[in-house]
Amino acid sequence: MLNWDTMFASRSSRMRASEIRELLKLLDRPDIISFAGGIPDPALFPDQEFKQAYADIFDGAAVNSALQYSVSEGYKPLREWLVGQMAALDIRCELDNVFIVSGSQQGLDYLGKLFLSPDDTALVTWPTYLGALQAFNAYEPAYDQLTPNGNRTPESYRAAASAAGGKVKFAYLSTDFSNPTGETVDLDGRKKVLALAEDLDIAVIEDAAYQSLRYDGDPIPPILALEIAEKGHINDTRTIYCGSFSKTLAPGLRVGFIVANAPVIRKLVLMKQAADLHSSTINQMAISDVAERGFDAQVAKIKAAYSRRRDCMLAALEKYMPEGTSWTKPEGGMFIWITLPEGMDGAKLLAKSLETAKVAFVPGKAFFADGSGANTFRVSFSCANEQMIEDGIGRLSALISAEIGS
Amino acid sequence: MLNWDTMFASRSSRMRASEIRELLKLLDRPDIISFAGGIPDPALFPDQEFKQAYADIFDGAAVNSALQYSVSEGYKPLREWLVGQMAALDIRCELDNVFIVSGSQQGLDYLGKLFLSPDDTALVTWPTYLGALQAFNAYEPAYDQLTPNGNRTPESYRAAASAAGGKVKFAYLSTDFSNPTGETVDLDGRKKVLALAEDLDIAVIEDAAYQSLRYDGDPIPPILALEIAEKGHINDTRTIYCGSFSKTLAPGLRVGFIVANAPVIRKLVLMKQAADLHSSTINQMAISDVAERGFDAQVAKIKAAYSRRRDCMLAALEKYMPEGTSWTKPEGGMFIWITLPEGMDGAKLLAKSLETAKVAFVPGKAFFADGSGANTFRVSFSCANEQMIEDGIGRLSALISAEIGS
Numbered sequence A, B: 001m002l003n004w005d006t007m008f009a010s011r012s013s014r015m016r017a018s019e020i021r022e023l024l025k026l027l028d029r030p031d032i033i034s035f036a037g038g039i040p041d042p043a044l045f046p047d048q049e050f051k052q053a054y055a056d057i058f059d060g061a062a063v064n065s066a067l068q069y070s071v072s073e074g075y076k077p078l079r080e081w082l083v084g085q086m087a088a089l090d091i092r093c094e095l096d097n098v099f100i101v102s103g104s105q106q107g108l109d110y111l112g113k114l115f116l117s118p119d120d121t122a123l124v125t126w127p128t129y130l131g132a133l134q135a136f137n138a139y140e141p142a143y144d145q146l147t148p149n150g151n152r153t154p155e156s157y158r159a160a161a162s163a164a165g166g167k168v169k170f171a172y173l174s175t176d177f178s179n180p181t182g183e184t185v186d187l188d189g190r191k192k193v194l195a196l197a198e199d200l201d202i203a204v205i206e207d208a209a210y211q212s213l214r215y216d217g218d219p220i221p222p223i224l225a226l227e228i229a230e231k232g233h234i235n236d237t238r239t240i241y242c243g244s245f246s247k248t249l250a251p252g253l254r255v256g257f258i259v260a261n262a263p264v265i266r267k268l269v270l271m272k273q274a275a276d277l278h279s280s281t282i283n284q285m286a287i288s289d290v291a292e293r294g295f296d297a298q299v300a301k302i303k304a305a306y307s308r309r310r311d312c313m314l315a316a317l318e319k320y321m322p323e324g325t326s327w328t329k330p331e332g333g334m335f336i337w338i339t340l341p342e343g344m345d346g347a348k349l350l351a352k353s354l355e356t357a358k359v360a361f362v363p364g365k366a367f368f369a370d371g372s373g374a375n376t377f378r379v380s381f382s383c384a385n386e387q388m389i390e391d392g393i394g395r396l397s398a399l400i401s402a403e404i405g406s
Helices: A010-014 A019-028 A047-059 A063-067 A076-088 A104-115 A130-137 A154-164 A187-200 A223-231 A262-275 A281-320 A346-355 A386-405 B010-014 B019-028 B047-059 B063-067 B076-088 B104-115 B130-137 B154-164 B187-200 B223-231 B262-275 B281-320 B346-355 B386-405
Strands: A098-101 A121-124 A142-145 A168-174 A203-207 A239-244 A256-259 A335-339 A376-380 B098-101 B121-124 B142-145 B168-174 B203-207 B239-244 B256-259 B335-339 B376-380
Touching: A047 A063, A047 A281, A047 B047, A047 B063, A063 A281, A063 B047, A076 A098, A076 A256, A076 A281, A098 A104, A098 A262, A104 A130, A104 A168, A104 A203, A104 A239, A104 A256, A104 A262, A104 B262, A121 A130, A121 A154, A130 B262, A142 A154, A154 A168, A154 A187, A168 A187, A187 A203, A187 A223, A203 A223, A223 A239, A262 B104, A262 B130, A281 A335, A281 A386, A281 B281, A346 A376, A346 A386, B047 B063, B047 B281, B063 B281, B076 B098, B076 B256, B076 B281, B098 B104, B098 B262, B104 B130, B104 B168, B104 B203, B104 B239, B104 B256, B104 B262, B121 B130, B121 B154, B142 B154, B154 B168, B154 B187, B168 B187, B187 B203, B187 B223, B203 B223, B223 B239, B281 B335, B281 B386, B346 B376, B346 B386
Parallel strands: A121 A142, A121 A168, A168 A203, A203 A239, B121 B142, B121 B168, B168 B203, B203 B239
Antiparallel strands: A098 A256, A239 A256, A335 A376, B098 B256, B239 B256, B335 B376
């Protein structure tokens, strides 16, 4: 056998199997109630609209374009539609500020590739989106803790980054109903992150994957909108806004987007040209068509369904969870984050739960760049019906009660 | 304005605009005859077959799967079909040796990412596929010249790589009807590349993007097939075979593949999970369906069309090109490579040609990792009809004659 490890680049040692992915394999076991996923409910996909969109492409004049190579920046009508969507969020931008990627996960990979040399520092929250850590890990960064409402000094970040062997390059955060906690960064927290980024002269990566899925409470302006209001023009801003169609329309087409200042977009376009030429032409056309015809109606449909499931899960947690546990109360998204008493371990609980309670969830540790958070876990309500939620949270709570008592 | 260059990673300085991409913008000018592209002729796309495939997906039981997240390794029926295709090439492999990527360009990016630390050396031919150089450049390698039929010693490669600050990591080559030259590496050359790789203990990246498009001459076994015959099992081989559906079915869906030993495939799957989760589910299903129903008939159709155009272009070159020029006689693919007299410059010729002869092509220099090759250029016959070829080569030859004479 060849010894491949000696041939691989050093970055490859940081590419490891994802616990979440391994867990997804459990979703098929019929005796398990799974809150592990965090994927959209396929019953809510606009499949008839997509069927029509693909049929129209093949019956239309642009069928050859749909099957052909296309430009790296993305399909122009889709980018134009996004300019309009952004304006509604007070993100005033033009066509050359909008870039299509193959899902927002690719956006995170490209941003890691653009900014991070080995030993540079990325600021992330504790916990943060696991997929962001996985994307950034390929570029061998150090991590430091971003606390949107905290009071770490810029100097302390600079000193830590220098000790790690590089510079702070960006602050990454999910602003609304984040994966994994379901929490939202408030207006004051957003302003503080922006001020910190100004002081450190770094980029802000604003992950808005769940932004459309607000079920109650008032919308908070995106960091990019706050910065445009302050600076006057998007091309003078440092915030890079990452969006997705995976939670609203469908993930299987792999279409997401980045909205940012033109110099960063130009560099990302060059990067994409070298990395995969462009995102699927036909899928960009289908997403564009479905979005133009009925994005708002589709979002209203999924919000109605998911908000009922969130309400149901919060009620079940309130009803069944034992004293000593706590959980977030998200205003949108797909996730609730549960904290066990100090000393308990989410991974051990999962192992036991799969045997006895037959409920799946994701232990929290993997979401922490520093390996802390053992006593936390994530549950998702997006694919569960009310009976599953009632039964699953009931059984899981009983197990946790027994564990606390033992 | 922010000074982004100070914030970007060092690798970003090697991401530059592609001459070919800039040139593609000229394709729309109606007065220009373009041999620049090198893209498939959209008139030959199996659009009715794709129309049926997408319609069947939406009418079938798997519509929800088509729109949902899927596994990083790729759609199983497509991978199974590829196992059969590979067997016909004497590449005996199993499902876990086959990995789906978003076009073979992404395969090259991932392989660069997997193997290259900064200052490691990649062996490439002079000239080589420009897209490979662009993909690898992001990982900041040095390049050294691979000469399949040459006699550089392994020791000379090791010494040069060491002087560049790293190790030789792989030999990359396009084996059949390569982009840009149209040339094919003969059996002896393939064996020598493999022997060199054995000696250097490096991987071989075999780019087979054009492999299906042979118009005459006998097929030569892929390097991976030669190595499997020698070692007994694909999991003991060092050759990584990269294939594409872009030249045979359609590029706009972004579906390509890598066939290699299981340890490398496992690492690539992890990399993809972190980089973009998976290639478009619905497009993999559509490609799988169209391939299963009529891959061979589609390939026969495009081979018939392209081989006539190649014959026509070779005849026009023979008829019109002045003494002092030479060109390759490809047995397949899309490209012919033309060498001008020493001292002439392909880029200057192009500038003049666009003004006077109104013929576009790609100057050769960009395909050389060392910046040589100024007196070469690439023409493609894939999208040109016989009249365009006759007129275009006639006009271009007249210009070259005038330039040689002046």
